[in-house]
Amino acid sequence: MELKETFKPIVKVNSVSKKYGRTIALQDAEMEFPEGELTALIGPNGSGKSTLLKILVGLTYADSGNAEVLGLEPGIQLKDKVAFLPEIDHFYKWMKIEQIIDFHRSQFSNFNYDKAVELTGEMNLKTDSKITSLSKGMRGRLKLVLTLARDVALYIMDEPLSGLDPQSKGYILEILNSEFAVGGKSVILSTHEVIESEKFYDYVIMLENGQVRLQGYADALRDEHNLSIQDLTREVFA
Amino acid sequence: MAINYDTTRPIYEQIIDYILKKLASGEFSAGSKLPSQREMAKVLSVNPNTVQRAYREMEIKDLVETRRGLGTFVTESEDKIEEIRVEMAEELVENFIEEARALGFTEKEIEKMLAEKFKEFEGGNTDGA
Numbered sequence: 001m002e003l004k005e006t007f008k009p010i011v012k013v014n015s016v017s018k019k020y021g022r023t024i025a026l027q028d029a030e031m032e033f034p035e036g037e038l039t040a041l042i043g044p045n046g047s048g049k050s051t052l053l054k055i056l057v058g059l060t061y062a063d064s065g066n067a068e069v070l071g072l073e074p075g076i077q078l079k080d081k082v083a084f085l086p087e088i089d090h091f092y093k094w095m096k097i098e099q100i101i102d103f104h105r106s107q108f109s110n111f112n113y114d115k116a117v118e119l120t121g122e123m124n125l126k127t128d129s130k131i132t133s134l135s136k137g138m139r140g141r142l143k144l145v146l147t148l149a150r151d152v153a154l155y156i157m158d159e160p161l162s163g164l165d166p167q168s169k170g171y172i173l174e175i176l177n178s179e180f181a182v183g184g185k186s187v188i189l190s191t192h193e194v195i196e197s198e199k200f201y202d203y204v205i206m207l208e209n210g211q212v213r214l215q216g217y218a219d220a221l222r223d224e225h226n227l228s229i230q231d232l233t234r235e236v237f238a
Numbered sequence: 239m240a241i242n243y244d245t246t247r248p249i250y251e252q253i254i255d256y257i258l259k260k261l262a263s264g265e266f267s268a269g270s271k272l273p274s275q276r277e278m279a280k281v282l283s284v285n286p287n288t289v290q291r292a293y294r295e296m297e298i299k300d301l302v303e304t305r306r307g308l309g310t311f312v313t314e315s316e317d318k319i320e321e322i323r324v325e326m327a328e329e330l331v332e333n334f335i336e337e338a339r340a341l342g343f344t345e346k347e348i349e350k351m352l353a354e355k356f357k358e359f360e361g362g363n364t365d366g367a
Binding site for chain 1: 243245246247248249250251276279280283284285286287288291
């Protein structure tokens with residue numbers, strides 16, 4: 001069986017290294033993310049996933065090496081081109097969902113207000129709910145709403161599924177899947193486990209100790225190793 | 239959902255198997271339009287790119303045809319579909335014989351068992367479905 005792919009990178013990471021004090025976060029990390037696909041950046045905690053994503057969106061800098069995102073250097077010039085979902089909750093606690101949506105509309109030129117309201121409903125959230133009344137799973141869903149409501153070419157999401165209840169994970173995967181048109185948007189999503197999400201990924205990159213251990217199309221890797229991505233992850237990180 | 243995925247096998251191959259079964263059974267008839275890639279992705283809860291890959295592979299094998307702006311259609315060729323139907327049945331029979339042999343049954347015994355099973359089916363449900 002042959003799986004021919006035309007690989008067009010939307011993000012290139014060229015030999016990027018980054019240290020926090022004496023701790024190595026990334027070491028000569030070298031990878032490319034395909035355009036128009038949903039890529040999972042898989043790695044255990046502390047493997048460098050968050051650091052890498054932060055470098056891509058310009059929230060931190062590489063010590064050496066460089067990254068190209070949509071052909072540009074990471075920084076403010078990507079603000080209207082890339083939507084980033086941070087791992088931490090970045091909401092003002094006193095706001096209601098509708099106020100957060102308004103706030104995001106005021107911050108981003110390409111924020112689609114109607115889309116945000118529609119997705120809020122699809123995620124089974126109410127616009128008049130207060131942030132303080134939301135469970136962790138609901139806040140996770142809200143983060144996805146705010147990210148996907150932006151009309152951009154590239155979505156970068158840091159652990160959007162981590163620590164959420166199965167129902168919220170289900171909602172998020174379903175919406176990601178239906179929002180994600182063929183050959184259209186590109187998504188990069190970091191995760192430390194793939195058990196529920198494995199069949200949604202096109203491409204996977206496995207990161208450990210700041211270096212790429214394995215990368216490729218999910219179906220090609222399954223075919224080559226006769227393993228699920230989940231099992232392959234266990235083997236690679238064993 | 240509609241497919242019980244075996245995640246150790248390429249998912250697009252399993253989508254192809256699923257569609258071929260529907261072609262062979264006549265649920266998707268010759269010349270009919272397949273669900274769009276997005277619809278199919280939703281129904282099968284997989285990534286639309288994976289469905290696209292499956293459709294592309296089937297196109298290479300002339301099982302389906304994509305018409306620009308109109309969608310993807312099952313081949314018009316009844317012969318081609320019949321070929322798939324026979325291929326699938328042959329594979330089932332081959333697997334069955336192999337496994338029965340592995341259990342130590344002879345050709346005669348297998349034939350006898352088959353004949354008895356057919357009788358049993360005829361007692362209730364003639365089409366065996």
